[in-house]
Amino acid sequence: MGCIELHLVPKQGAKPEFLAAVQLINNNNPPPPIWDSIITNDNKVIILEGYTRDNWALDTTTNWTTLSLQSIDGRKKLPGFINYLRDRKKACFGRFVATDNNVNNNCTTYVWVISHKQTNLSQLNCRVAPINIIPKCPLRPKSSTTTSSGSQKSATAPTKPATSSTSSSKLKKKGLGLLGNLVGAQRRTNHQVVTATTTQQPSAGKTFNSNQSVEGNVNNFFAVTSHDDHQKELKTSGQVLADFRQEMEQEMLDFDIAPDVSMKVCINLSDHSKKVQEADRGKITMEVLKYIVYEQAEEVNEEWIAHKEPSEFTDEITVAIFKDADNAPPEVLEELNQAELPEEMMAQQNVMQGKRRQQELNELRIQEALQRQTLKKMATGGEGGVGASGFTVLNKDKRDLRTIEEIQQDTKRRKVE
DSSP states (O other): OOEEEEEESSSSSOEEEEEEEEEOOOOOSSOHHHHHHHHTTSOEEEEEEEEEEGGGOSSSHHHHHEEEEESSSSSHHHHHHHHHHHHHOOOOEEEEEEETTTTTEEEEEEEEEEEESSSSSSSSEEEEEEESOOOOOSSSSHHHHHHHHHHHHHHHHHHHHHHHHHHHHHHHHHHHHHHHHHHHHHHHHHHHHHHHHHHHHHOOTTOOHHHHHHHHHHHHHHHHHHHHHHHHSOOOOHHHHHHHHHHHHHHHHHHSSOOOOOOEEEEHHHHHHHHEEEEEEEOOHHHHHHHHHHHHHHHOTTEEEEEEOSSSSSSSEEEEEEGGGSSHHHHHHHHHHHHSSSHHHHHHHHHHHHHHHHHHHHHHHHHHHHHHHHHHHHHHHHOOOOTTSSSOOOOOOOOOOOOOHHHHHHHHHHHOO
């Protein structure tokens, strides 16, 4: 039966990676001719180069050849790949060259499409068709289409060289007529000519030529027109942010199916602000771009960790994205845990820290007071101290154990006596 390999490009510009080794499911039917052409080819590898949601990949009017395949490598990568297509509602496509037995064994470019409409996870349904019969397919080379259209036009009208030359001469005359009208209008307006002479202020020894002033004004007119066209080519801030969001979404989706555990996204503010009109450039900020990266990472997988790396520049940052917490550095996790504390918890922690510091200060003050009191008693020969006679005085400062009433009665007796 024969088998082939499917390789997938994880992101634009990257090398293709192995996806699965597949073979045709035997339903007791002869295999289609295109399958025989693929397995007899020296290179039995189909490279899936991208994804699309365009209608040409799901077109039912095209005469597609359906291939039902199953994996034989045992790695079980196809179920995850099929779920990825289903969740995003995308189709994966690729191109390959095979020998067409119906057209004198000529080599023909075919398009390989894997739709998101799969019946189950153990079987992969693919569609194959020549690239020339797929309507509105953007994968066709533009040079071949323009050459064929040019050849058809030349074949249909080979006997009209004079007409084309006359039409081109008419176009040239028409262009010269527009310029001539501008020049004639300028010559008829003497006031504008005088104004041009005063603003230009010609130096001595040079004669003023009205034709030169007219040509200068015409050049200024076309310069202003080209500047306006350049302003029209610039986008608004909303369009630039939408394009950046779509770009980040595609990068996150490619990173989701890639075997890498981490990815870095470099953001340069000038690359995006130069695409915006001058009136909207203030709306493109680094905080907005960073928020879009964080948001797209969270939409693809909520368990991913996005962290802004420290940088010395304000217009350039790098955002590192990790698929799992085990792959993130310890300092990233520590900073993430601190940032995730709610405001109530942070306020409670601050109150507890303040109470702890106040308690430590009170204990320190009590200890210092006790030390001062002990030193004072020792200096004056108090409790535990040594008097001038060299004897230790005991029970000098005894605690009065009498009640208040007893103390008052004793005071009255002393007064009466």
